């Protein structure tokens with residue numbers, strides 16, 4: 001278990017490992033392109049070499065790439081769907097080039113398709129993303145918070161259905177603690193975490209859990225409100241994070257903080273490292 005956070009690529013992608021070390025990260029997550037849209041910065045040999053050298057120099061165990069915000073594989077618009085497929089595949093190729101371990105994405109939501117139809121579109125889209133893909137970076141689906149329209153990926157069953165549609169490809173899951181909690185999966189103490197992970201195992205398979213997004217939640221269990229809070233200050237609370245870090249599979253994978261960037265984000269890093277140390 002390495003602990004890290006989302007870091008900026010301002011100036012150059014090669015700066016990300018530098019920023020990560022400054023934030024006391026052991027691993028980190030970044031965008032490789034503007035998250036709101038626009039062209040991706042070119043990854044030429046020089047940038048790739050700088051990035052790789054900085055990973056080592058600044059002692060980062062792994063890099064992860066988050067896809068941009070506008071991804072929607074469940075849209076009824078083919079233009080948006082195909083654009084999303086292309087960008088995710090491009091991010092997988094870019095991650096492989098940089099030696100990043102994985103790319104995680106939200107799946108999206110649909111305003112006018114029913115749930116079954118939207119899920120079908122997502123499954124088709126995932127197949128197109130991974131068709132002929134031979135890169136080293138792994139594709140991870142992030143569980144979503146369940147807010148807005150017909151969101152896909154807020155339940156373990158939906159993620160399981162997508163992954164099981166492609167049994168020969170190793171698709172993983174990025175488990176966001178806040179999103180799980182506001183989607184109704186309790187993680188506030190040991191028994192609740194065990195129950196949630198049992199549900200995950202049944203629907204998806206615990207070995208598919210490859211990464212954790214560590215966020216406390218401002219909103220209540222099942223509220224479907226995606227607002228991240230500092231670790232221990234939200235509705236999940238410190239006992240929840242102690243139970244999560246103590247859970248076998250979850251303890252083996254990397255953790256990435258996505259808590260608000262303010263005066264307290266250094267505390268979040270210290271809190272998680274403290275819990276890990278105490279176990």
Ligand SMILES: [Zn+2]
Nearest residue numbers: 142176213258
């Ligand atoms: Zn997340």
Ligand SMILES: [Zn+2]
Nearest residue numbers: 145178179226
């Ligand atoms: Zn979120």
